[in-house]
Amino acid sequence: VNIHDKGILTGELSSIYRVTHIIRWELNFSTCLLSPEKNVALKGTATQSSQYDSYGAAGNAIDGNRNTKYTDGSCTHTKQDSKPWWRLDLQDVFTVTSVTITNRGDCCSERINGAEIRVGNSLDDNGNQNPLCAVVPSIAEGQSSSFQCNWTMGRYVNVVLPKPGILTLCEVEVNGHDSSGWYKPERCFCLISC
Template structure:
């Protein structure tokens, strides 16, 4: 039995060391090892990509690049356009048993924008329909804070964050996914 690390090193645009989003100590069965961040550097997609007048775009991959700065100007945040049902998704490459998802909220503003976002584990990108498992809902958080959503071993290849049934923007700063190899389905 291992525990998730309290923090892990990551980079900032200037190359200085910083602490990545971390979770409170949560026990995760992982054959004696800490559960790795399965999302780091994996392919991502989102419902749309917002580009600000400053020329910076909220590219979906910013949420899994390890840049924990949390500010728009640091190119640390993903961002969709204002739209109905915005979503962001990461492809883990294969199916895993997902234990938890950690979302770092944008630091420079807009913490309220993620209120009501749901975390889904499924077999299709952007899937937050009935065919995916809903781990939980993010409630209002202060700018720069972390939300840890337990998924209790839900099986899936894709993790999707969505704000269903609302016209909204979605702009997480960093997303970590923790889990282990899935067991065979019966």
């Protein structure tokens, strides 16, 4: 069965075609499996460059709660650092399609401006040199914004301010596919065979 960009079902699928902004997914369902996309952050562990106080723990950004009031205990908060960062260890390599960040809602929304989202497998410089997924221009106070990562593979997801400042995150959601089965133009990892 083929699934085309407009949802029309026809013959057999075997590759992906990208034409401008339209993606045509083709997958041979008998041999290859595209694992379901999900928020893979929830089972990870987080750390950060520093912690401002007891409310601002790194793990607060992956608690599944988009509450944006800092004193409710669901946001992270570093001290004033020369290059503040937050890192998520996904515990395994995933194919990351997008990262959604929820910004603090009770103050300081500009702190996220210019933050870099990086995804990869290296811990050099605390993971802050991994491939760049996106730069956050700004996120409105108390709002969430999603950033596309173009199927970047990695175990670590970093949010880093490449300048002196304070980093506060109220939720980080990492959407992706696990490595048990996924499909991309140049690769086909299968549970059975390709």
